[in-house]
Amino acid sequence: MQYFDKSGWRVPGSDMRTFGESRGSYYRLDQPRIDYASVLDRIGRHLGTALDMTAEQFEGRVASLLSRLKSSTDIGNLAGGVYIPFAFSRAQQGADLGTELQDYLLPGLQKSFTERFPGARFKAILQGDAALASRISLDPHARYQEFVNASEQGTVVGIYFPQALQEFDLASQRRQMQSLPDLVCASICLSGGMDICAALTGIPEVLFSADFYTPIPTMAAYAHADDRLVLLLKAYGPHMEFWCMTQMLTKNITQVSEQWAGGLTVYESSMA
Numbered sequence: 045m046q047y048f049d050k051s052g053w054r055v056p057g058s059d060m061r062t063f064g065e066s067r068g069s070y071y072r073l074d075q076p077r078i079d080y081a082s083v084l085d086r087i088g089r090h091l092g093t094a095l096d097m098t099a100e101q102f103e104g105r106v107a108s109l110l111s112r113l114k115s116s117t118d119i120g121n122l123a124g125g126v127y128i129p130f131a132f133s134r135a136q137q138g139a140d141l142g143t144e145l146q147d148y149l150l151p152g153l154q155k156s157f158t159e160r161f162p163g164a165r166f167k168a169i170l171q172g173d174a175a176l177a178s179r180i181s182l183d184p185h186a187r188y189q190e191f192v193n194a195s196e197q198g199t200v201v202g203i204y205f206p207q208a209l210q211e212f213d214l215a216s217q218r219r220q221m222q223s224l225p226d227l228v229c230a231s232i233c234l235s236g237g238m239d240i241c242a243a244l245t246g247i248p249e250v251l252f253s254a255d256f257y258t259p260i261p262t263m264a265a266y267a268h269a270d271d272r273l274v275l276l277l278k279a280y281g282p283h284m285e286f287w288c289m290t291q292m293l294t295k296n297i298t299q300v301s302e303q304w305a306g307g308l309t310v311y312e313s314s315m316a
Contacts, residue, residue, distance in 0.1 A: 052125020
């Protein structure tokens with residue numbers, strides 16, 4: 045069974061709610077140019093972690109990871125999508141997820157973004173009385189705890205596929221993980237705060253285009269204590285904003301948007 049089409053988009057099952065039967069092209073990304081030395085440098089400086097590898101080792105591990113993914117009969121087509129490599133080591137074991145996002149990950153992303161785009165604005169918006177500290181947990185279907193564990197043991201090398209679940213509503217992004225096969229000699233998870241922030245810290249220009257509109261990455265592996273809320277990043281012209289906002293269209297109906305894009309992350313740890 046092919047779980048992804050040739051563009052790397054998850055083929056939705058009958059129990060999944062999507063904006064369309066195939067991914068549209070109005071909101072899109074170009075594959076960024078990857079300078080592995082610059083990616084490591086930005087992540088190391090702005091997220092403040094020691095990444096125990098050279099740029100050549102980093103590039104080799106990403107190439108190996110892509111090769112293993114492509115060799116998968118079931119999910120190899122995921123590699124046909126736009127991808128962003130990253131390396132990440134969690135600075136504080138057992139840290140509160142919301143506090144870490146608020147005080148460490150988002151400020152690191154902001155520093156990388158404003159360094160890359162001087163004069164641009166990076167703003168965090170918490171809608172209503174929303175808060176992050178002590179309010180974020182991991183969705184039980186996301187397979188994200190394994191990523192957290194690996195990042196606390198050493199440096200994780202991963203690849204973030206930001207458009208794999210574009211146009212899926214939040215519940216379907218999470219639900220589809222229950223039927224998604226595991227990888228051999230690597231791991232796959234629904235994308236969350238650590239991997240997305242590391243990937244965009246390494247290549248902060250990926251969400252910006254002068255020619256077309258780009259999608260809005262959702263951190264679907266992260267669940268807010270108020271299940272009406274969603275965490276996402278959005279480019280506004282030359283600016284970027286983080287939102288903790290409602291996903292409710294009405295009291296009982298959630299948003300399904302062609303612009304919202306759930307991601308999948310394939311990774312290995314230095315302990316592998």
